Amino acid sequence: xxxxxxxxxFPEEVIEHIFSFLTHHPDxxxxxxxCKAWYKIExxxxxxxxxxxxxxxxxxxxxxxxxxxxxxxxxGKPHFADFDLVPPDWGGLAGPWIEAMARSCPNLEELRxxxxxxxxxxxxxxxxxxxxxxxxxxxxxxxxxxxxxxxVARSCKSLRELDLQxxxxxxxxxxxxxxxPDMCTSLVSLNFACLKGEVNLKSxxxxxxxxxxxxxLRLNRAVPVETLAKIMNQCPNLEDLGTGSLLADQFSxxxxxxxxxxxxxxxxxxxxxxxxxxxxxxxxxxxxxxxxTGLNLSYAPTVQxxxxxxxxxxxxxxxxxxxLDSVGDKGLAVVASACKxxxxxxxxxxxxxxxxxxxxxxxxxxxxxxxxxxxNSLLYFCxxxxxxxxxxxxxxxxxxxxxxxxILEPRKPDPATNEPLDEGFGAVVKTCKNLRRFSIxxxxxxxxxxxxxxxxxxxxxxxxxxxxxxxxxMTYVLNGCxxxxxxxxxxxxxxxxxxxxxxxxxxxxxxxxxxxxxxSLRGCKALATKMxxxxxxxxxEWEAEMEENLNNGVAExxxxxxxxHINNGNDExxxxxxxxxxxxxxxxxxxxxxxxTL
Amino acid sequence: xxxxxxxxxxxxxxxxxxGVTANDREMxxxxxxxxREEKKLELRLGLPGEEDWNAxxxxxxxxxxxxxxxxxxxxxxxxxxxxxAGLVTGEAQKIQAKADKQTSIVERKAIAxxxxxxxxxxxxxxxxxxxAPVVGWPPVRSFRRNLASTSKTVxxxxxxxxxxxxxxxxSTKGLFVKINMDGVPIGRKIDLxxxxxxxxxxxxxxxxxxxxxxxxxxxIGTEKNVEEKGRAIQGxxxxxxxxxLVYEDDEGDKMLVGDVPWEMFVSTAKRLxxxxxxxxxxxxxxxxxxxxAATEC
Numbered sequence: 021x022x023x024x025x026x027x028x029x030f031p032e033e034v035i036e037h038i039f040s041f042l043t044h045h046p047d048x049x050x051x052x053x054x055c056k057a058w059y060k061i062e063x064x065x066x067x068x069x070x071x072x073x074x075x076x077x078x079x080x081x082x083x084x085x086x087x088x089x090x091x092x093x094x095x096g097k098p099h100f101a102d103f104d105l106v107p108p109d110w111g112g113l114a115g116p117w118i119e120a121m122a123r124s125c126p127n128l129e130e131l132r133x134x135x136x137x138x139x140x141x142x143x144x145x146x147x148x149x150x151x152x153x154x155x156x157x158x159x160x161x162x163x164x165x166x167x168x169x170x171x172v173a174r175s176c177k178s179l180r181e182l183d184l185q186x187x188x189x190x191x192x193x194x195x196x197x198x199x200x201p202d203m204c205t206s207l208v209s210l211n212f213a214c215l216k217g218e219v220n221l222k223s224x225x226x227x228x229x230x231x232x233x234x235x236x237l238r239l240n241r242a243v244p245v246e247t248l249a250k251i252m253n254q255c256p257n258l259e260d261l262g263t264g265s266l267l268a269d270q271f272s273x274x275x276x277x278x279x280x281x282x283x284x285x286x287x288x289x290x291x292x293x294x295x296x297x298x299x300x301x302x303x304x305x306x307x308x309x310x311x312x313t314g315l316n317l318s319y320a321p322t323v324q325x326x327x328x329x330x331x332x333x334x335x336x337x338x339x340x341x342x343x344l345d346s347v348g349d350k351g352l353a354v355v356a357s358a359c360k361x362x363x364x365x366x367x368x369x370x371x372x373x374x375x376x377x378x379x380x381x382x383x384x385x386x387x388x389x390x391x392x393x394x395x396n397s398l399l400y401f402c403x404x405x406x407x408x409x410x411x412x413x414x415x416x417x418x419x420x421x422x423x424x425x426x427i428l429e430p431r432k433p434d435p436a437t438n439e440p441l442d443e444g445f446g447a448v449v450k451t452c453k454n455l456r457r458f459s460i461x462x463x464x465x466x467x468x469x470x471x472x473x474x475x476x477x478x479x480x481x482x483x484x485x486x487x488x489x490x491x492x493x494m495t496y497v498l499n500g501c502x503x504x505x506x507x508x509x510x511x512x513x514x515x516x517x518x519x520x521x522x523x524x525x526x527x528x529x530x531x532x533x534x535x536x537x538x539x540s541l542r543g544c545k546a547l548a549t550k551m552x553x554x555x556x557x558x559x560x561e562w563e564a565e566m567e568e569n570l571n572n573g574v575a576e577x578x579x580x581x582x583x584x585h586i587n588n589g590n591d592e593x594x595x596x597x598x599x600x601x602x603x604x605x606x607x608x609x610x611x612x613x614x615x616x617t618l
Numbered sequence: 619x620x621x622x623x624x625x626x627x628x629x630x631x632x633x634x635x636x637g638v639t640a641n642d643r644e645m646x647x648x649x650x651x652x653x654r655e656e657k658k659l660e661l662r663l664g665l666p667g668e669e670d671w672n673a674x675x676x677x678x679x680x681x682x683x684x685x686x687x688x689x690x691x692x693x694x695x696x697x698x699x700x701x702x703a704g705l706v707t708g709e710a711q712k713i714q715a716k717a718d719k720q721t722s723i724v725e726r727k728a729i730a731x732x733x734x735x736x737x738x739x740x741x742x743x744x745x746x747x748x749x750a751p752v753v754g755w756p757p758v759r760s761f762r763r764n765l766a767s768t769s770k771t772v773x774x775x776x777x778x779x780x781x782x783x784x785x786x787x788x789s790t791k792g793l794f795v796k797i798n799m800d801g802v803p804i805g806r807k808i809d810l811x812x813x814x815x816x817x818x819x820x821x822x823x824x825x826x827x828x829x830x831x832x833x834x835x836x837x838i839g840t841e842k843n844v845e846e847k848g849r850a851i852q853g854x855x856x857x858x859x860x861x862x863l864v865y866e867d868d869e870g871d872k873m874l875v876g877d878v879p880w881e882m883f884v885s886t887a888k889r890l891x892x893x894x895x896x897x898x899x900x901x902x903x904x905x906x907x908x909x910x911a912a913t914e915c
Binding site: 103108190214318368401430483510 | 752753754755756757758759760761762796805807868888
């Protein structure tokens with residue numbers, strides 16, 4: 021009795037204080053399920069909310085549950101939208117979220133969005149609704165223009181971070197840079213590298229002058245070397261720099277001032293940009309290479325061959341490197357010998373389609389694995405790969421958490437043995453116990469999925485293309501990968517049997533994507549019927565079927581979201597694209613005509 | 619429509635082409651260039667004679683529309699090399715990808731007139747025999763796709779002594795705008811830089827939507843619709859046809875396509891629409907003469 025009453029008097033403030041040490045949102049999710057009291061305390065004290073699928077919950081409900089929220093992260097379209105597999109106007113609208121936050125969470129300070137559609141109107145609203153707004157990070161978003169950026173710049177008085185990564189932004193002129201307040205700004209991080217248009221250079225210089233806290237600045241291609249030098253003279257404390265166009269004549273004033281400016285930036289740790297970099301400008305960079313931890317040359321096809329080698333051999337502290345495959349196996353060998361601390365490597369294809377001279381192959385990867393044992397994150401596009409190389413790589417680097425290998429030609433076997441690459445990828449999952457993200461390619465049978473299901477216990481995200489033989493492949497994965505959250509599949513022979521093998525599994529996952537597989541409408545309907553807590557959406561670019569009583573010459577094709585089209589036809593029709601996700605928000609209300617929720 | 623289905627399936631090894639042997643794979647991946655003789659003869663779907671293969675392909679596609687995902691193309695008609703450059707949604711590559719699984723003459727032709735990837739300039743078909751493009755493959759974001767084609771461009775340093783604006787030319791980069799058509803639920807994207815005149819644009823729009831529109835109509839299921847397949851969408855520019863091409867400019871106004879010089883059009887057009895001519899009214903469009911007068915002031 022006494023113990024019980026003592027527990028009743030346990031002050032909430034103490035619990036709240038304890039919770040404040042929990043920042044990892046899965047932990048917070050867990051404590052909120054302990055009891056009602058903890059649920060209430062947790063939800064009122066939660067400051068950061070992560071919504072991995074913007075359709076998993078209605079914005080109003082999220083805002084109501086977490087009225088004190090300060091930081092919101094949202095993800096919209098499925099990952100394969102990056103590769104044009106999701107039609108435009110699919111959804112992922114930021115508007116409803118920003119509106120809900122404006123109504124219920126006026127203390128919002130940070131908004132991070134990925135693959136969402138944001139309008140200028142929403143940005144206007146954001147700029148006015150949140151007086152303490154500090155950070156806006158948009159990754160792979162679209163739907164807005166520089167006018168929206170101007171609104172944010174103008175009205176967010178305490179803006180610290182404006183980070184635009186690979187967005188589709190409509191260029192309405194360079195005026196937006198002028199919109200920042202005239203007095204000192206609080207900017208710490210500004211990234212507009214993805215803007216395609218002109219920049220008002222004077223405005224940019226002035227902005228930098230009045231932003232004393234600037235630590236991260238990423239310019240777009242329109243900014244020339246002259247301006248870059250001026251800017252860097254203004255911010256010797258810069259830690260992260262994305263250059264503009266690095267094209268300069270040898271003895272030009274611009275080049276000389278760039279060299280002296282760079283030398284002053286002792287804190288520079290991360291470099292990117294390098295658009296059109298001339299070898300001479302690269303020379304200017306050598307003095308700071310020794311301290312670099314991050315280097316992104318993946319937009320610089322001009323940096324290759326000996327230029328690359330000369331540059332990279334100085335970068336002995338490098339942790340993250342992004343390059344194009346034009347550096348070749350030779351370049352990668354130099355990386356392996358110089359960058360012993362390397363943790364993350366991404367090698368992007370420079371020429372997507374022409375079967376030109378071999379650029380990187382399995383040799384480059386093996387060299388890297390031999391020289392850089394700390395490697396834990398890999399994205400590698402290559403023309404060929406062998407089983408023995410993969411086995412060697414996994415032996416050398418057992419710490420992979422992210423392993424994505426893309427062999428450019430679909431279904432290509434091991435060229436040495438003509439066999440599938442099951443054993444190679446199997447070795448990766450066997451050895452790398454902490455593997456969380458995996459993308460596989462090349463010729464693969466059901467066997468690789470057997471390995472994945474058996475060994476990849478920590479796996480959270482799996483991307484499959486042009487692989488497998490039968491439904492059994494997908495079934496292995498669904499049955500075996502206990503921590504699977506996202507599964508995306510394209511062009512594989514998995515059918516209804518695989519889809520329905522373990523329907524409750526999808527409730528434990530964020531989402532499933534299947535396109536160009538062998539599933540039918542009947543199978544999808546069965547899934548929808550069995551699992552009402554999932555949204556089962558099919559995306560079809562079939563001609564919408566006409567109602568029988570329409571006999572005039574031109575049919576009214578604009579369909580609505582009713583079920584006439586789904587139910588009047590043949591259920592054996594193959595479904596081209598399927599997107600399944602768990603949700604408490606019910607069917608989407610904003611689904612376009614070509615998205616059918618079953 | 620349905621009677622075509624068994625014929626096609628009979629001709630595919632293992633019905634779906636998934637379980638093909640290594641040899642078959644070479645064929646598939648080789649974009650059909652390694653076609654074996656007997657396949658060539660068996661799978662001939664169109665009429666003999668190559669001059670009319672465009673129409674035949676469309677017929678095939680339309681008929682195949684509801685068969686399998688491999689065939690559910692729902693697309694426009696024959697791809698022409700130049701126009702293909704402008705099509706971002708990858709529908710053309712979809713034909714490509716599905717066609718890879720088949721080895722009919724009709725689809726080989728499709729491959730020969732290969733759709734190029736969205737941002738790259740079209741290359742002769744032979745050079746891409748090894749890697750016939752598939753939609754969304756390799757999995758790189760559009761930012762990087764564009765890089766592959768623009769890397770050849772060298773920036774010309776402009777005189778920026780005035781220090782106000784830096785301009786850079788990037789002539790090989792595509793300019794994709796959305797285009798919607800009345801009666802077609804899904805919009806497309808089209809690359810304005812791929813064309814240099816209104817006629818070419820009009821022809822591209824025709825190609826883009828012709829098959830789609832015909833397929834919409836064919837759902838009604840009367841025989842005469844078979845003839846309607848491939849009926850060209852004409853008169854887009856002069857108001858004489860059933861449809862008219864309009865665009866939305868950077869000020870949000872809807873304008874008739876064709877009134878301003880081509881270059882001006884490309885630099886101001888943000889979005890295209892193909893409207894039913896009967897739906898056009900004077901109020902929905904600003905007359906260009908008024909607008910021009912305004913800008914000239």
